[in-house]
Amino acid sequence: MKTYAIASAFLVLAHVVPTPTLAADRIVTIVNETGYTMVEFYGSNNGTTSWEEDILGDDTLPHGESVDVNFDDGTGHCIFDFLAVFEDGDQVKQEDVDVCKVGTFTFN
Template structure:
């Protein structure tokens, strides 16, 4: 019986880790501001620098939305966001839990 309990505990532990790694990290970014977003960055909170611009050559127009998979393979759920708007202004938001967050809005 003891071997069965240990095996069951190990199986539950592995299943828990797999479940955390399998969490959905897709977030709908909504631009409710009056300005286009030219660049968007999402870096896990353990990173000391911003990752690449997720939008690349695209923009997120004022009033537009885009769904982004923010999974960088690190297993992190907490990310910092940075948006660069067409007028050069930047907005940063830290410690966003993308495993629980499904929509993030930028407003004026």
């Protein structure tokens, strides 16, 4: 009877406690294959009207390198717009990226 109570408690907890496999994964690997160093990168959910802060901060993303970015901003949004700024001043904007489904996004 003691085993049954422990097993029942475990089953209840398994249904109450969220697990990472049930949550949407919003980590995307950003890859730079442009031939230029990325000096700024922005990613904002399409429900906002601003680009927020530069995700790279003081860092850069050289050609051939990648960085993992967690786009979980607490809003539950999956659709994000990306803006990359490169050392030569070029800007590349990509709208409507589903960060819940895309594991890697390559700028080339």
